[in-house]
Amino acid sequence: MMLSLSRDGVASGSALKRAAPSSFDNPEGETSKKRFKEDLGNEPDNEKPIAKLNYEALADDLIQELHCGCCAELVYRPVVVSPCQHFFCGSCCVLWIRNGGTNCPACRGISTIVTPSRPLQSIVDIILRADPSRVRAERERIQADEIYKPGCSMRIPTPREASPEPNLNQNADYVRPCPHCARDNAFGWTCPQSVIDFGVDPERAWHLDDGNPPGHAFCGNCENLLALRAPSTTKCDFCQVSFCGIGVAGRCLAAPLLSQHPHNMSDVGDLIQSSEVYGCFDNNTVEVDIMLDYLTAQELTPRHIYREVASHIQSQPSGFRPLIELDLFVDIHSVTAGIDENPNAPRNRICRHCATEVMLWGIKEWWIRERQKGFLEETVTCRPDCKEGSSCSRQKDLGKEPAVWRKMTC
Ligand SMILES: [Zn+2]
Ligand SMILES: [Zn+2]
Ligand SMILES: [Zn+2]
Ligand SMILES: [Zn+2]
Ligand SMILES: [Zn+2]
Ligand SMILES: [Zn+2]
Incomplete structure (x- = not known):
């Protein structure tokens, strides 16, 4: 399958950094393909493969x-913003508005x-009935209900005319x-060690040269000061940077591993424009194009790939350690990161940038696993490959059976 259009050895530094440990042998490929065909045979109308409804996956996707x-978190007392319909x-x-947020927190519309x-x-209620472990703690619910009175409508203010704030005291x-x-x-929630504003008392203000004030750090996204122990603060367990949860909704956030969105990767178009994606495939543009066509046809998003990669890594005995040892998550943000004290600590939360790193690290292996499911059309899998055929080192990457190589015409 691998047509080597590119010169060898052009993989960029970041691609080398990401080279996943190879497990390209394909003992399963042929059988899983057969199994898939047998499944089809049982369908009365087997023109199109009808995937069995996987209720677990359905519930999982719905919850996400x-x-x-x-x-x-799973939305609590959901409100919908009009006209964009973000919820x-x-x-x-309410907190977003109180903190001076304007427009929709998600799209800024x-x-x-x-x-x-x-x-x-109603949907949330159904989910909570099926899985009461997802109900928020009572204390949290009481707090939230104090902030937002259930059933109330409200307005998010639009940005005022830019006011030329004199800020003489800044x-x-x-x-x-x-x-x-x-x-x-x-x-x-109030900081136990509040920072004194320069405008209030210049003598006791905290100079930037003195590093982070005690109990504080700078948000990896909006770069405002945050309190490390505030309930709205989250820390990425990969880059060890904290996020304020207040500046930009959904972005100043290290989210639970599988609910994060990879940064700058919202659709297939972003993958097409990413030179790093091609780098992950040693610049084998043909293979990347086949993958992109497949993603488009299957309506799969980069986030889908990210989540599959992340769950796959989680399921491995070494977990994320190999990625951490490659320093993939070092110096991702311009703010000072915390220290990763325990290399064996669980990795529960992740920021958007680290999510992209994880996705890029695993995208090639993901694609290989995806191909081995045997869903691709014969016209694609039997495409003639490069002239070197089976002797080409890249042919091996996709675990083709030697018998198929011999049939190749190139
Ligand atoms: Zn919320
Ligand atoms: Zn919106
Ligand atoms: Zn503070
Ligand atoms: Zn922030
Ligand atoms: Zn991170
Ligand atoms: Zn080749």
Whole structure:
């Protein structure tokens, strides 16, 4: 399958960094393909393969889709923003507005009104009945209900005319307090070690040269100051950078591993434009194009690949250690990262940038596993390959049976 259009050895540094440990042998490929064909034979109308409804996967996907764009948890008392129809927990939306958020937190579209969503609430209720372990802790629910009164509609303000704030009391050399530093802040949690604003007391303000103020760090996304122990703060277990949960909804966030979205990878078009993706395939453009066609036909997104890669790595005995040892997650953000104290610590939360790293690291192996499922059409799998045939080192990558190589015409 591998037509070597590119010169050998052009793989970029990052692609080398990502080269996954090879497990390209394909003992399963042929049999799984056969199995698939037998399944088809049992269908009365076998013109099109009808996949059996996988209820577990369905429930899983549904739950993932119902995660709030702000807090990345299963949405609680959902509200929908009009006209874009993005939804969030009512309480997340209120906090967003209180913190000066304007427009929809997800798409930044101008919103006319935010209303509670009965249909979404019904689906969430069904999920919670089926899986009570997903019900939020009582304390959390009480807190959220205090912030957002169930059933209320509201408005997200549109940005005011840019006001030329004089900010005479600002000084760029000093740290601005975090949203939790003020004693009467709207977030229900106060920093035990508040940072003093330069405008309030220049003598006691914290100079940027002195590093992070105690108990604080800078958000890996919006780069504002955050309190490490604030309930809205999350830490990426890969790059060890913290995220404020307040600046930009859904982006200032290290989300639970499988609910994160890889940064800059929302659709197949982003993969096409990414030179790194081609790098992952040693610049074998033909193979990448076959994969992209497949993704388009199957309506698979980069996020789907990311999630499959991440679950696959999780299922391996070594987990994410090989990736961490490659320093894949070092110096990803421009803010200072925390220290990864325990290499064996579980990796539960991930930021968007690290999610992209994980996806790129595993995309080639993912594609090989995907091909071995035997879903590709014969016209694709039997395409003539490069002139060297089976002696080409790249042929091996996709685990073709030697018998198929011999038939090749190139
Ligand atoms: Zn939320
Ligand atoms: Zn929106
Ligand atoms: Zn603070
Ligand atoms: Zn932030
Ligand atoms: Zn990260
Ligand atoms: Zn070749």
